[in-house]
Amino acid sequence: MQRSLADSRVKFRHLQCFLAVAQFGSVGRAAESLSITQPAVSKTVAELEAILGVKLFERGRHGAVPTREGQLFMPHASACVSALRQGVDLLARAEGAAAATLEIGILPTVAAALVPPALKRFAALWPRVIVRLATGANPELLERLKAGTIEFAIGRLADPERMVGLSFEQLFSEPLIAVVRAGHPLALGAGLPATSLEDYPVVLPPFGTLIRQSAESLLSAWGVPPLSGFVEVLSVSTGRALALENDAVWFVPLSAVEYELAHGMLVRLPLPFAGTGEPVGLIRRSDTQPSPVGRAFIDAVREVAQQRMAAAAGKPAAKRVSKRGRGGSPTI
Structure with missing residues (x-):
């Protein structure tokens, strides 16, 4: 089958199920996240594999792992789903019928310092937006970002192999x-x-x-x-x-x-x-551009981060004299 003909048969549900299985590594967890049955997810993924003419997952005792073809297809599927959601959100805002939605991920250790002031700035410009915050460990945020379930993340710079397909913009260094x-x-x-x-x-x-x-x-x-x-x-x-x-x-x-x-x-x-001190920054997919609401929130986060750095630079660091105890161990 020619790929041009296959393209017209790929539906949104195919991409949704594919990305959910890739994110969770499990048909069962993917089905739970989509509120559908496991057989429905398996059937939909099988349909997509038949349409594309390739195997997208290796299934075994350790769950479902994307094949080479699945890894190649993932960023494009993610970009399609993300673009469609952004379009729907923008139309909803333009019509005033419903609020747009922005889904982002953030480390729980930095959420309290960044989110309240950034959200205050953002809401002044975009009052009719539902902001959904997903907190988690850095590896989890990166996987969700690659799967397209969040638009961007505020996290830490990971090892190069984990950052493939992602960009990192440092906001500040956190001790x-x-x-x-x-x-x-x-x-x-x-x-x-x-x-x-x-x-x-x-x-x-x-x-x-x-x-x-x-x-x-x-x-x-x-x-x-x-x-x-x-x-x-x-x-x-x-x-x-x-x-x-x-x-x-x-x-x-x-x-x-x-x-x-x-x-x-x-x-x-x-x-x-x-x-x-570990760098904390904005992490985005390299193959996509932020939505208008996402760009506005990113700008707000940048402003807060700049103010934090300016405040830290303007304050003289408190002197902490750490004496050495027995065996060279510092004292408290």
Whole structure:
């Protein structure tokens, strides 16, 4: 069959099912996300494979993995679905019948610092837009972006192999810090060595994240023995609760706890964190352009990021003298 004839037979439902299976790596999870049955998803994907004359997925014990042909087809399918959604949203806004929709992804650790001020600016220009925020770990955001379920993401620069087909625009660099509740023994300035951290519950970012790697490198550099037990958490609200209601030491990006630090709820431990700054930025698909509403939100995020950098540059950094304890370990 000629591909020109096949093109006319490809429907929106084919692309939807294909992208959902590619995103979730599972027919079952794809069906759940689309609110249809698994047989319906399998049949639709099989129809698309027959129309295109290629196999799009390898199916096995580990789920559905896109073939080489599936990987080649994915960005084009994603671009088609994204363009159609943008067109429908713009018509809805022009007619005043319904609000347009903007779907973006963002790391939970930076959402509180960026979203409220950016949304305030954005809503002043686009009041009739439904903004859907998807939070998740960086790898999850990148997969959702490639699958076309979000228009852009605010995340961290990943390894080159994960950034294929994506562009990254740095907004700011975010340092990692360690915080405890006000009144915590480590916050009383008793000159305790950093190795004292092992005497308290430690809350770390999830394994495999960039900030987890930074935290582990710091603990090793400070001479803290491998932790026998700790809590892994991505949720900012859960990490906050663990720090406020326990004697936990929470390793977290600075922007996630600015409010709590400013209001004296949490205290930053005076440990050396030099070199832990990780770039945070806008991540987009290289093969698509942002929609008008997406472009407006991106502009708002850029403004907020610029103000943050200007404010940080205008404030003299607080001097933290970190003394060395026994064995070269810094003191708290």
